[in-house]
Amino acid sequence: MALSRERLLDAYRRMRMIRSFEERLAELVTAGRLGGFLHLYAGEEAVAAGVCAHLGERDMVASTHRGHGHCIAKGVDVRGMMAELFGKRTGLCKGKGGSMHIADIEKGMLGANGIVGAGIPLTTGAALTAKLKKTGAVAVAFFGDGATNQGQFHESLNMAANWKLPAIFVVENNGYGEFTPMEFVTPVKDLAVRAQSYAMRSAVANGMDFFDVYEKAGEAVEAARKGDGPTLLECKTYRFYGHFVGDPLRYRSKQEAEDWKQHRDPLDLFETKAVEAGLVDPDDLRRIDAEVLEELAAAVDAAEAAPLPEPEDVLSDVYASE
Ligand SMILES: Cc1ncc(C[n+]2csc(CCOP(=O)(O)OP(=O)(O)O)c2C)c(N)n1
Ligand SMILES: [Mg+2]
Numbered sequence: 001m002a003l004s005r006e007r008l009l010d011a012y013r014r015m016r017m018i019r020s021f022e023e024r025l026a027e028l029v030t031a032g033r034l035g036g037f038l039h040l041y042a043g044e045e046a047v048a049a050g051v052c053a054h055l056g057e058r059d060m061v062a063s064t065h066r067g068h069g070h071c072i073a074k075g076v077d078v079r080g081m082m083a084e085l086f087g088k089r090t091g092l093c094k095g096k097g098g099s100m101h102i103a104d105i106e107k108g109m110l111g112a113n114g115i116v117g118a119g120i121p122l123t124t125g126a127a128l129t130a131k132l133k134k135t136g137a138v139a140v141a142f143f144g145d146g147a148t149n150q151g152q153f154h155e156s157l158n159m160a161a162n163w164k165l166p167a168i169f170v171v172e173n174n175g176y177g178e179f180t181p182m183e184f185v186t187p188v189k190d191l192a193v194r195a196q197s198y199a200m201r202s203a204v205a206n207g208m209d210f211f212d213v214y215e216k217a218g219e220a221v222e223a224a225r226k227g228d229g230p231t232l233l234e235c236k237t238y239r240f241y242g243h244f245v246g247d248p249l250r251y252r253s254k255q256e257a258e259d260w261k262q263h264r265d266p267l268d269l270f271e272t273k274a275v276e277a278g279l280v281d282p283d284d285l286r287r288i289d290a291e292v293l294e295e296l297a298a299a300v301d302a303a304e305a306a307p308l309p310e311p312e313d314v315l316s317d318v319y320a321s322e
Contacts, residue, residue: 050213146177
């Protein structure tokens with residue numbers, strides 16, 4: 001599916017919002033204005049944006065501990081996210097979830113998740129629901145290279161392939177799980193090969209290139225929608241900030257990180273390709289950059305000014321009900 005100028009600009013806006021959102025959070029934490037443990041998605045924007053550009057609100061997404069990017073790409077309200085990060089009553093989850101539990105079911109965001117790999121069976125369940133109810137929706141799991149060594153990854157892929165569920169399993173291979181390089185714990189180089197055990201379709205994408213992710217995710221979504229079952233899509237990517245805000249980064253060289261930032265930044269790559277092909281105008285991109293910063297400044301102001309939850313709120317929304 002070729003992208004119109006309008007949809008390209010929308011994809012760029014989402015990627016820019018992810019980048020600026022994460023940069024703002026890093027500043028706020030460093031300045032002591034925001035607490036909590038944060039895993040930033042900066043560097044991986046093309047994966048979330050390239051996949052979510054194929055999805056509508058009825059489609060479901062399950063995320064990870066590094067979840068802000070997936071939420072933004074899926075259309076979750078940035079003001080509600082910011083207030084949630086500040087633990088405020090106006091947050092998407094009324095301030096009780098925080099970074100690793102942001103969820104917005106109305107937008108098809110099943111939730112960030114502090115348990116590595118746990119979004120994968122949730123996605124499998126959402127895909128089973130879509131199939132049984134014939135909604136035409138697909139379900140997407142985003143997860144890291146580390147998560148592919150969890151049992152639930154293998155159990156879910158087996159089940160999804162066997163039942164031809166409309167699922168897309170997107171592995172964000174950023175080369176590290178916490179502070180451990182992938183090659184220390186994983187004997188295969190391309191995680192996509194793991195799909196073969198389940199007779200599942202697979203693809204490898206350059207996760208820094210929106211257009212490559214968009215194309216390969218498009219094939220996966222199309223196959224899922226027409227009943228041809230799931231795909232394991234491996235996106236090779238890199239996290240610019242390390243595992244969490246404050247990570248001393250002793251396990252990777254400065255040169256390695258600089259190389260990714262200088263030569264493979266997904267926003268730069270998008271701009272070069274889209275402008276050279278005459279698809280967008282740099283002025284439009286600069287206008288979006290400015291609008292995103294304005295929107296974020298308003299979100300931070302609103303979040304800081306918002307009330308904290310009341311003590312009695314601790315007892316509401318604790319148990320699921322019909
Ligand atoms: C079941 C479980 N085991 C261990 C952890 C601790 N932990 C948090 S993030 C992480 C690394 C995950 O690596 P990966 O899946 O590659 O995702 P990335 O952080 O690189 O995006 C680990 C081991 C956890 N949260 N849950
Ligand atoms: Mg990883």
